[in-house]
Amino acid sequence: MAGSIKSIFAGGALLLLAACAGVPATTPLPPPSLDAVEADLARDIAALADDSFGGRFPGTEGERKTRAWLIEKYAAIGLEPAVPSGPDGAREWTQSFTVVRRRPSEQPGASSARATRGGRSVDLSMGLIGVDGAQDAPGFADLPLVGLDPDVEDLRPRSLANRGLVLPASDLMRLGGQMTAAEPRAMIITSADQATFDGVASFLKRGRWQLDSDEGSPAILLLSPEASKKLTGLIGDTAKRKPDSAGVIAYDTILQGSIAQEVERIETANVVGRLPGKVEGSGAVLMLAHWDHLGDECRPPEAADRICNGAVDNASGLAVMTEAVRLAARQGQLDRDLIVLATSSEELGLLGAQAFVADPPVPLPTIAAAFNLDTMAIAPRGAPISVIGWGRTPLDPGIGIVADQLGRTLANADWQNAFLRRQDGWAFLSRDVPTVLVSSALADKDAFDRFMQGEYHGPADEFSTGIELGGAAEDTVLHAALLRYFGSLSKYPGARMK
Template sequence: MIALSRTIAVGAAALSLAACATVPAPQTGPSLDMVEARLAEDIGALAADDFGGRYPGSEGEAKTQRWLIQRYSEIGLQPGAGEGDWTQDFTLVRRQPSEEAGSSTATATRGSRSVSLSQGLIAVDPGRDDANLADVPIVGLDPDFEELQPRSLVNRAVRVPAAELPRLFSKFEAAAPKALIVTTQTAEEYEKTAGLISRGRWRLGSDTSGPAVLLLSPQASAGLSDAIGANAKRHPDGLGLIAYDTILKASIAQKTDRIETANVIGRLPGRVPGAGAVVLLAHWDHLGDDCGPPDATDRLCNGAVDNASGLAVMIEAVRIALQGGPLDRDVIVLATSSEELGLLGAKAFAADPPVPLPTIAAAFNLDTMAIAPRGTPVVVLGAGKTALDYGISEVARVRGREIVPSDLQDAFLPRQDGWALLVEGVPAVLVSSALADRADFESFMGSDYHRASDDPARGVELGGAAEDTLLHAGLIRYFGSLQTYPGGGG
């Protein structure tokens, strides 16, 4: 589960109920004790110290990949990434301002007069390696503007006071400016904003979105105001912009880091060609061995609950569901990378899926599963947003599991991999006991979450996770069958 939410509007709405069909009674499956023992074994392996906290690109990733491919093979899966590959490889990129003072330069020019903006300039272009700007008109925002027109800032550099940045940042997304020129009034404001801009964020290498950001010192900010002078005038097209008749030129020096990583994908083809697929997903990555306070004695975040438990539940649920052989639909098992860095593996899957996204009848994400004891109800994260609700309630009823609503839905729906599929129109939910008991969940979030103490050596509660495993085995069979779930996919 990722730490910060980034809200994107989603237009998903409740869809019509799937056709009624009776759910087959559960076959006599493994006992909960047996399931718990298997989960404990897998969590113990994946969250062992020698997997290093499973950071993308690390030796821990190589070990995790080998472990997953071994398990996928054991439960009868075939390579699912296309062309006989188990792995869907992709590159992560993080660009940060160069730490060398004076290495980035910028000038603002009006007519024959130029002012340098280079003194104290901190600049980064998060989406591009070649970060030079030439002949970019500088504009400001009309104080009365409410919304910016989509793409109204393409090939423009917008002057924004640092104090306004948090309020305005989301408004820039659709307007797609080429650059933001962030101005400051005090040294304190400059330092604080520099910290935010310099941190950098990992993104998919294929993601070139977003503007370059140029943070000006108070002196350079005053110089820019001086250059613009009395030229400010409202844009004749009424776009909420102020034209300055001033041109930006910049050369941005940045340091770029790259990580090669991969999703690990297995697949069991269904019996009915063209019937679509059921997807199970769980993120394999965690925070690595450079985690927590610098002076802590244990700095390895093992990620036992987050998310070795999700992988273990996924593999065991698929193993149980497929014991009777293939279903009508394909079953795709997706261990995603880089969830902790912003759902990046799930986004990479959605951007280049091995099967067309509209053929995915149902997707079940498994994240941070091992928190609640046996007998805990389940929450459906994504309830009301897909056509899966009826089938889930039927399978839960037959298995004697109660579904309860959760007021955590709004906060946590965008913080898990299923979100990256849901925003692309895939019916993706997270069904889990872990969110159902508020006290247990908050106790985990307040103690072991994203800390070195999320360690199998400290003991992991497996009761709810074992029950959720059997529930998911039932969900895979229900949604994998054209008889019980004819709708969706294919």
């Protein structure tokens, strides 16, 4: 018989959550000692957040040490390598990929651009800053410039392909994701004043990491206020020109130019293990946590402590993952395969998770349930749990049953949804893999807010004996039970995504 789950007040939202009736109850797990689990988590977090791991930035000695730590742990739990490494069925622990960041060159005057209309031409190079998400050494010859009808509300996919869109900086965010889908070859951003130019420039200078295998984003050329005036003067009165049916206005102007940028590439890897299930062809359950953090230069050179050790974010997720898998595995083989994934480059934009879903070692539709673990060591013992991704997968009733058996209460709140797209689980959920993040961390709003405003992404997120592991230990036991439940064909036969 399924029990009901108590309602609790959290984050200003009262959510009454009832578990499904009619699903057979499971035998309660012999409860592992929470003190022992806490001690194991503390040992693992202390190891991974040690200064010798250098803040676990991809491509560094810290990555080498983290991978070695994970592989040793995986092997001790009894996992086997999960990544196909050749035609002979051989498998390895690591799934390698390359990430790339392109940033505008710091050298003034290194980029150049010239616009021509009819017999006239203007030089736009002064103060120009550029970056190209698609190529390392981009250049433009006779790129036709266009504008958008100010009234346009919908951009047709590919309607800007092979053209350069001239756009005021104030309009940058207006059409959101539609701009990417319209696939302009370049965006020429004009700035009305120096403050606007500086604002966009500092954003571009940070650069953006992406998978090297991605097609990339358009080139962006940011024009100084002076150059902006020259270009709009050359194009002339745009109000007199008729847009085409897609809302695109041809400017009868072409652009020549080249962009100087700094390109950085890093080779890195996910670490993937597997515990084969009893029933071949019954799919898999997946548990994941990101291993990477911000490295040993996350503060300016003059700072006293420059290492962002990432004890909570996300040594705690790795510790909970390996401990939960160990506890689940020692109770016997699951029906389904269990895939254990430590992702790289989450902090650079969920890139390891994207690399996994782009080339998964098991077909994504065979993954019956996936659990992400991120930033776990926040709440004390007795805290409720929340589920990021609640209402989006067929996993909710089963999670309710398992939580109820362990005496955990559910406390979902609207504010937590802001994190849905900010965690690795999103790369899977957006590909229709039923994925959730179950954690006490986001259910204790006060403790979570304190962390986000304090240690988060800073040198103070390091291991100390005072680190709060009460909620994380209970979440470890819960995740071991979730793996048992969703790994069982009789308890969870599987269901389609909604």
